[in-house]
Amino acid sequence: MRNVSLWSALLGVEKTVIEDVEFDEDEQALIVRVRPRKSARGRCGACGRRCPAYDRGEGQRRWRGLDLGTIRVYLVADASRVSCAVHGVTVRQVPWARHGAGHTYAFDDQVAWLATRSSKSTVTQLMRIAWRTVGAVIARVWADAEALHDRFDGLRRIGIDEISYKRGHKYLMVVVDHDTKTLVWAAPGRSKDTLREFFDLLGAERCTLITHVSADGADFIGSVVAEKCPNAVRVADPFHIVMWATEALNEVRRESWNEARKLARAEPSRPRGRPPADAPGRPQSERATRLKGARFALLKNPDTLTEHQSEKLAWIVKADPRLYRAYLLKEGLRAIFKMPLEAARDALDGWVSWARRSRIPAFVKLQRSIVKHRDRILAAIEHGLSNALIESTNTKIRLITRIAFGFKSADALIALAMLTLGPHRPALPGR
Template sequence: MQSSILWRRLLGVDHTIIEDVDLDDQAGVLVCRVRPAKRARGRCGICRRRCPGYDAGGGRRRWRGLDLGTMKVFLEAEAPRVSCRVHGVVVASVPWARHGAGHTYEFDAQIAWLVTQCSKSAASELMRIAWRSVGSIIERYWNDLSKEQDRFAGLRRIGIDEISYKRGHKYLMVVVDHDTGRLVWAAPGRDRETLDGFFSRLAASGQAAGQDRLAMISHVTADGARFIHAAVKRHCPQAVICADPFHVVKWAGEALDTLRRQVFDHAVMQALGYSGFGGLDTLRRQVFDHAPGRRRTDQAGRRHRATGDAQAIKRARYSLWKNPEDLTENQRVKLAWIQTSHPSLFRGYLLKEALRTVFKVDPAEAPAALEAWIGWARRCRLPPFVELQRKICTYKHSILAAIEHGLSNGRIESVNTKIRLITRIAFGFHGPEPLIALAMLNLAGHKPRLPGRD
């Protein structure tokens, strides 16, 4: 085998002529002087069209290649500029690296595979590159890969949700395909404009494929965010919107906890000898001082701790939250005590469980069961649940659609959990773009492969 063919195989390059190989033994670096083959010369670095030459550029430059054993490998070549009629004066393309990149295709591919298997820090140390460079390579690799894949093809049923990826209210909007479980799209933000960007991308991809992909969306699952429902109705009016059952039951749990805190505060008031109060806020101002570093005191300045009924209510939080089938024997005893001592709080518990039962009945019976629950909550004289039934009425059609079609945000929550794990493993993205690229590489169904493997 000729030495030039051997070096091309070792370096993983095509359409490249090996001019010379120089070993710097002191620095432990192997420098391969190369040039593009005749057919690969004189092309725009962005669109790859053949263009007339402009000048010699800034001289010779180097690209990092895959290591050979313990030695770093660099490809060195001229970097002339060409005049493209579309992109203007740009550096000519080279067949071994992306435009503007400082690493070869094979090097980028190996980094992309490594970050789907281990942390960024491990990939950085193994490949001997800067930690920040790993994020740039991930983003660059995914941008190229996404151009080759039609992520929006065949979308029928989708789920939309948001996830916090950083402190300071930094959110990502994510869209998942219910039929395949793939992450389809993600972008920074949590508002209607962000979601409009997804539907615009979906419509543009349909025009390229000769399809109306907005009209092909039949079902959308989401939580109770109003901007999601508004965006879906605007762009996909034919789609059935399904409210996530978990979030609906969570609303009932939050209403029950609000009621429990009100009962607790009333028990504390009675223990301190208050005969009445002008609302919850007045009670908190009179009885408790919540300033950091200060003790909770009564009117006489004595320190107070919850005792008696107040303490029992405080400790019954998980007995009220948990599903009946998961209760321990001690928690069942606490519920029995609440039933006899605080019937209004127990009535709120029954309302929460009744709403959970609505999602378990036969779909044909669900409308009547939901109407019965709404009527009960409307007459219950418990302010948190009276407010909840108004919210349930607003999303009634979406709730019934979720029961009828058996859809929830379970797949989306699974993807969100994996994104959180990726965020922890990657540890410290300075922007959302590398995180999105890494999440897409892992969860979009197009995982990178190691160079040289079929």
């Protein structure tokens, strides 16, 4: 192999003429002087079109390349400019780096791969760059991946949700593909206009191909989906429906606890010191204490209760029939999602009637929401869809948010999330 070919392979560059290689002892770096081959010269850096030369620019420019062992590598070339009919006077395109970047393609790709698989400190120390530089690299790599691939190709069944990513009520709207189980879109905001951006990007023709949309009970999501995808089956997320019942049950528990505390204050206080063995107890005070500690026994699934929690539940059956009735309503709603469609349809109507007659305000209110979303609940049972995938995606985005702390914009965070969870993920150079 000739020296020029060897250096091209080591540096990971193509369509590049290597003019000279020298070691700078002051910088402890390898300086490689390069220029584009004739076929790659005279192109606009923004669009790649052939353009007439304008001038030689403001001198030479350096690009950081992948380290060779422990030695830094810099590529040096003239920063000539061309006159583009579309973009005006701009720096010419170079075959070893993206337009406007200070790093080579191989360097950017390795940084992006590391950022999706390792910690912040690992990336910055190994690549010897600032964390904000990582954010800029990720944005560039994702922009190229988006330009080369159609992430909406074959999109049929989607899940929509929002997630908080920063203090001060900063949210991301997130869309996942149920079939490929990947993140396909995210944008800052939580409103109708934010969600419309996704469907506008998707286009009217592709919107008609969407068959199923799963989401929580947010009205603004339902209204936008009805407007943009009128033919899609809208599916309520079973997790959120059961969560509504869990919140209603917890509200009933707090009411019982507060009532017991109120009655406990009216009980005569005990004198100081150890009470005699035959002293009367304080039943309301003990009841309040036991109700406060019964939260997890009521909220957990019956098949995961510990022995102690099972004993608490048995005590509630005898001590507070109203609270136990609320517990049965919660469990009854959860059980409906495990039934076949026809059985679930009858069971849901029966549950609504039961909740309506329960004389428990929290569940009387809940049954109105269940009636409102009845068709979507049955669609979730029929098609076996839920927001479990998007909740899992949200959990991963929260982790990515912690890793991405320090990025100056939400765009870099979204780019990192798309590269980590999206359909087109970065590969190591040369792999």
